[in-house]
Amino acid sequence: MKRTFLGEFEELVLLTVAVLEEEAYGVSVAQELEKKTGRSVGFSTVHTTLQRLEEKGYLSSQMGGATAERGGRRKRFFAVTTFGRKALREAKQVREELWNALSPNALQLMGN
Amino acid sequence: MGPRTSAPDPQPPKWAGRLLTFLGDPETAEELAGDLLEMYAYWLETGSKARANRRYIWNALKLIRPFSRRKRANPYPNPHSLTPAMIQNHFTIAFRNLFKSKGHSLINISGLAVGMSCAILIFLAVRHETSYDLHQSHIDRIYRVETENIKENQTYPGTYTGMANALRTDMPEAETVAPLLKIGGSTMAVGEHRFRESYVYADAGIFKTFDYQWISGSPADALTQPNTIVLTRRYAEKYFGTTDATGKNIRLDNKQDLTVAGVVEDYPATSSFPFDMIVSFPTLKNVNPDYDQNRWNGWNDNFQVFVLLKKGTRPEQLIGRFAGVVKKYMGKEALDHKRFKLAHLSTIHYSGNLGGRSANVSLLKTLSLIGALVLLIACFNFINLSTAQAFKRAKEVGIRKAIGSNRQSLVYQFLTEAGLITLLAAAGALILSVLALPSLAAALAIPLTASDLFTAETALFSVILLIVTTLLAGVYPALRLSGMAPIWALKNNVAVQAGQWFSMRQGLVVVQFTVSLVLISCAMLINRQLDFFRHADLGFNQSAIITVGLPDNKPEKLQALRDNVLRSPQVKDASYSFNSASAESNWMQSMEYRQRPEVVQVKTQMKMGDAHFLDTYGIRLLAGEPLKDSDTTHSKILVNEIFLGRIGITQPAQAVGERIYYGDGDQFATITGVVKNFNVNSLHQKIDPTVIQVVPDNYFQLGVKLQSERPTAASVQTALSHIEKAWTAAFPDQVFEYSFLDETLAQAYQSETRTARLIEVATFFAVLIACMGLFGLATFTAEQRTKEIGVRKVLGASVGSIIGLLSKDFLKLVVIAFLIASPIAWYAMDVWLEHFEFKIRIAWWMFPAAGILMTAIAMLTVGFQSVRAARLDPVRSLRSE
Numbered sequence: 001m002k003r004t005f006l007g008e009f010e011e012l013v014l015l016t017v018a019v020l021e022e023e024a025y026g027v028s029v030a031q032e033l034e035k036k037t038g039r040s041v042g043f044s045t046v047h048t049t050l051q052r053l054e055e056k057g058y059l060s061s062q063m064g065g066a067t068a069e070r071g072g073r074r075k076r077f078f079a080v081t082t083f084g085r086k087a088l089r090e091a092k093q094v095r096e097e098l099w100n101a102l103s104p105n106a107l108q109l110m111g112n
Numbered sequence: 113m114g115p116r117t118s119a120p121d122p123q124p125p126k127w128a129g130r131l132l133t134f135l136g137d138p139e140t141a142e143e144l145a146g147d148l149l150e151m152y153a154y155w156l157e158t159g160s161k162a163r164a165n166r167r168y169i170w171n172a173l174k175l176i177r178p179f180s181r182r183k184r185a186n187p188y189p190n191p192h193s194l195t196p197a198m199i200q201n202h203f204t205i206a207f208r209n210l211f212k213s214k215g216h217s218l219i220n221i222s223g224l225a226v227g228m229s230c231a232i233l234i235f236l237a238v239r240h241e242t243s244y245d246l247h248q249s250h251i252d253r254i255y256r257v258e259t260e261n262i263k264e265n266q267t268y269p270g271t272y273t274g275m276a277n278a279l280r281t282d283m284p285e286a287e288t289v290a291p292l293l294k295i296g297g298s299t300m301a302v303g304e305h306r307f308r309e310s311y312v313y314a315d316a317g318i319f320k321t322f323d324y325q326w327i328s329g330s331p332a333d334a335l336t337q338p339n340t341i342v343l344t345r346r347y348a349e350k351y352f353g354t355t356d357a358t359g360k361n362i363r364l365d366n367k368q369d370l371t372v373a374g375v376v377e378d379y380p381a382t383s384s385f386p387f388d389m390i391v392s393f394p395t396l397k398n399v400n401p402d403y404d405q406n407r408w409n410g411w412n413d414n415f416q417v418f419v420l421l422k423k424g425t426r427p428e429q430l431i432g433r434f435a436g437v438v439k440k441y442m443g444k445e446a447l448d449h450k451r452f453k454l455a456h457l458s459t460i461h462y463s464g465n466l467g468g469r470s471a472n473v474s475l476l477k478t479l480s481l482i483g484a485l486v487l488l489i490a491c492f493n494f495i496n497l498s499t500a501q502a503f504k505r506a507k508e509v510g511i512r513k514a515i516g517s518n519r520q521s522l523v524y525q526f527l528t529e530a531g532l533i534t535l536l537a538a539a540g541a542l543i544l545s546v547l548a549l550p551s552l553a554a555a556l557a558i559p560l561t562a563s564d565l566f567t568a569e570t571a572l573f574s575v576i577l578l579i580v581t582t583l584l585a586g587v588y589p590a591l592r593l594s595g596m597a598p599i600w601a602l603k604n605n606v607a608v609q610a611g612q613w614f615s616m617r618q619g620l621v622v623v624q625f626t627v628s629l630v631l632i633s634c635a636m637l638i639n640r641q642l643d644f645f646r647h648a649d650l651g652f653n654q655s656a657i658i659t660v661g662l663p664d665n666k667p668e669k670l671q672a673l674r675d676n677v678l679r680s681p682q683v684k685d686a687s688y689s690f691n692s693a694s695a696e697s698n699w700m701q702s703m704e705y706r707q708r709p710e711v712v713q714v715k716t717q718m719k720m721g722d723a724h725f726l727d728t729y730g731i732r733l734l735a736g737e738p739l740k741d742s743d744t745t746h747s748k749i750l751v752n753e754i755f756l757g758r759i760g761i762t763q764p765a766q767a768v769g770e771r772i773y774y775g776d777g778d779q780f781a782t783i784t785g786v787v788k789n790f791n792v793n794s795l796h797q798k799i800d801p802t803v804i805q806v807v808p809d810n811y812f813q814l815g816v817k818l819q820s821e822r823p824t825a826a827s828v829q830t831a832l833s834h835i836e837k838a839w840t841a842a843f844p845d846q847v848f849e850y851s852f853l854d855e856t857l858a859q860a861y862q863s864e865t866r867t868a869r870l871i872e873v874a875t876f877f878a879v880l881i882a883c884m885g886l887f888g889l890a891t892f893t894a895e896q897r898t899k900e901i902g903v904r905k906v907l908g909a910s911v912g913s914i915i916g917l918l919s920k921d922f923l924k925l926v927v928i929a930f931l932i933a934s935p936i937a938w939y940a941m942d943v944w945l946e947h948f949e950f951k952i953r954i955a956w957w958m959f960p961a962a963g964i965l966m967t968a969i970a971m972l973t974v975g976f977q978s979v980r981a982a983r984l985d986p987v988r989s990l991r992s993e
Contacts, residue, residue: 026147031154044174045153047144073146
């Protein structure tokens with residue numbers, strides 16, 4: 001099976017798309033990311049990442065209907081594919097396993 | 113989180129958005145533009161406008177394609193017709209077609225090669241003629257002082273000898289003044305080496321006005337001293353074998369030694385000042401003490417004055433100055449009839465100048481027109497042959513269109529074919545040009561060499577010519593062929609549209625034949641006029657006369673020389689005179705007849721000759737008595753019939769004894785005889801009223817009439833060596849030069865002879881190319897109608913009727929061309945003949961003659977194919993179906 005490495009930012013973007021469900025498109029993903037992470041996210045970076053994720057098969061996209069705002073231009077909505085969900089789960093699983101393997105002491109040392 | 117709605121008033125920088133539309137990935141362009149707009153609104157809310165703008169631009173730039181690569185391969189690529197693969201394919205197909213129809217390709221390539229070669233050669237000639245003196249670094253400020261005779265409304269390039277000094281004292285605007293006096297022929301000698309040379313007198317002004325590069329000597333003091341000379345490199349080598357000639361001596365006319373003051377670099381071919389020997393003006397006092405350098409009555413075109421105006425002075429500002437000069441030196445009354453003008457240096461190549469070469473503008477124009485026409489005829493061949501063959505390409509075009517080729521791509525393909533043929537033609541044109549250049553240079557008397565052909569300018573012109581020719585020849589066929597409907601093209605039905613194209617082809621063929629016919633008619637007429645020049649009755653006998661110049665005319669020397677010359681059995685008579693019975697340069701004088709109530713003024717040509725003048729030149733005396741050598745007191749003259757007509761005397765006998773006054777003075781001469789009119793000028797001009805008188809001081813040539821009217825080469829040789837011996841005995845240390853009168857006179861028609869030769873060559877090529885095209889068309893028609901001819905033959909048509917059938921169409925075109933061409937040729941020749949006072953009549957039969965000639969040529973061309981088609985065995989032509 002094709003196993004593609006999911007980068008940290010890619011994982012965040014993929015997750016955000018999953019969170020936004022039906023409303024995931026470039027702008028909403030970028031703004032949501034900024035809000036949630038509190039760091040300034042370049043829109044172009046988000047756009048390229050979305051494109052790349054689609055190319056890798058984690059995301060699928062389709063054009064929405066015509067809009068009244070933004071000069072009547074349509075939006076490209078993204079949705080997580082099965083393959084994408086699997087990748088997310090795998091990433092989560094890896095992290096959980098690692099967290100679980102962590103001794104309580106070590107956890108305390110790391111602070112709250 | 114939902115999307116933000118409605119953008120606030122401020123708008124993002126438009127250019128960034130536009131940039132993204134152009135350079136961004138077209139697939140995501142729409143959503144990106146929208147997304148960015150929304151983000152902009154968001155950035156405006158969260159920060160300043162400047163920051164929002166910055167972020168907008170930055171993000172837009174980062175999304176431009178080189179930075180954000182295209183994500184997916186396009187499943188439906190946009191076909192582009194000029195991909196390398198397609199271009200390669202165009203060339204492959206073009207080459208295949210070239211070889212498939214070799215005959216047509218050959219016709220096209222050779223025709224276009226001749227046409228382009230004409231264009232290139234004419235470009236060279238025009239370029240040469242228009243680049244005279246442009247190399248002079250002060251060209252924008254150099255002018256020639258010209259003299260205008262207001263009453264005659266004529267401007268002369270020469271001026272009064274006093275002009276040089278007048279300009280120096282009365283015209284502060286002149287930075288330098290360069291007077292030049294050209295001397296026709298003198299003997300220059302170094303030791304025993306003698307040469308007959310022409311040279312100029314000049315002062316140091318010539319070196320300050322014009323560009324000279326010094327090999328030895330210096331411009332500052334050269335030509336300031338008497339008896340000094342400056343040579344070009346070529347001449348220093350000719351006389352001394354070295355350029356290091358400064359300080360050496362050259363002897364002028366065996367009476368004055370000239371010291372070489374310097375040697376300058378050779379002048380370029382495009383110089384109006386091709387002087388190899390420049391002698392200082394002060395020398396003139398020693399050589400010709402009578403020459404008045406401050407003369408204000410009468411001038412000569414051999415003396416010309418050039419000025420270099422100070423920076424910022426315009427010639428119009430100097431009108432007043434020149435009026436002042438006229439008033440000061442010639443008197444107030446001269447203002448009405450004399451005026452001086454400044455002619456810019458760049459214009460003097462188009463009128464008389466001291467260099468002796470001037471551009472024949474009308475010949476160049478005619479030549480350019482003919483060149484363009486020949487090229488056009490060749491292009492028409494291409495158009496005709498391509499469109500005629502359209503049916504052969506129909507399948508190809510149909511298939512190409514059916515599998516998705518667009519029209520543009522087909523146009524490119526056909527243009528590639530035209531371009532390929534033109535390119536091959538251009539290569540041929542280059543070879544032709546190299547071969548033809550020497551003969552063209554000789555025919556036009558333009559000093560052009562092969563090195564002129566291989567310059568950047570010629571290359572650029574050739575490239576432009578290549579492109580223009582390709583488009584001229586290729587665009588129409590490309591548009592026609594690519595415009596075929598695929599269904600029609602694929603159906604095997606060719607005859608339908610052929611009819612429509614035929615008219616266009618007919619038109620082009622008619623144009624070709626019209627041009628050919630006009631050229632043939634003109635060539636015929638020009639040759640008849642030249643023939644007329646050669647055989648016209650001039651009123652005197654020009655054959656078997658040898659003329660020799662006289663360096664000196666002391667009476668005792670002349671008497672001895674004549675006696676000596678007449679001793680030869682080959683010599684019939686000999687006469688001393690000012691010039692020949694007909695000559696290029698003449699002496700005009702105003703004469704008055706006062707026997708009428710009103711004084712009659714006659715502008716008269718003066719012929720000065722001895723008692724043998726009439727006999728030597730075969731001029732007939734109508735009344736009175738001939739002159740005697742003793743009639744030197746200016747009192748006896750002979751006049752011609754025209755002169756009589758001007759003074760109102762009808763009977764020659766009545767004129768004898770009448771008094772004719774020289775100008776408005778008291779001196780007069782008596783008419784002792786009347787001669788029959790003879791052409792004192794070339795046949796371009798009317799016969800002037802003429803007076804013959806005996807003036808030994810003005811004898812400058814010896815005319816020797818031989819015994820035989822048509823002497824053999826051997827007897828001419830004997831006579832010449834005898835004359836040379838006698839002449840050298842009379843004038844030792846001089847160079848003997850002779851010429852034949854009929855040859856000298858023929859030079860007056862050189863320009864017409866040149867025009868005739870060029871038009872003949874052009875006619876030949878125009879007819880040749882047109883016929884090649886016709887041949888191609890005839891081949892095509894015969895091929896196309898093979899079946900028809902077969903059927904006709906089976907049904908009993910004779911070979912003759914089939915030849916008639918095939919030739920009829922082409923004959924019709926020749927007839928139409930004839931109807932158009934004749935009036936054009938008539939008009940053109942009428943304009944041309946205006947130049948001549950003595951000319952042939954344009955006879956009506958010349959045009960049908962040209963027409964019949966053209967028809968015969970066309971019939972021969974078409975006939976070959978027709979006969980072949982008519983004689984084809986019908987079994988063979990009908991079998992294939």
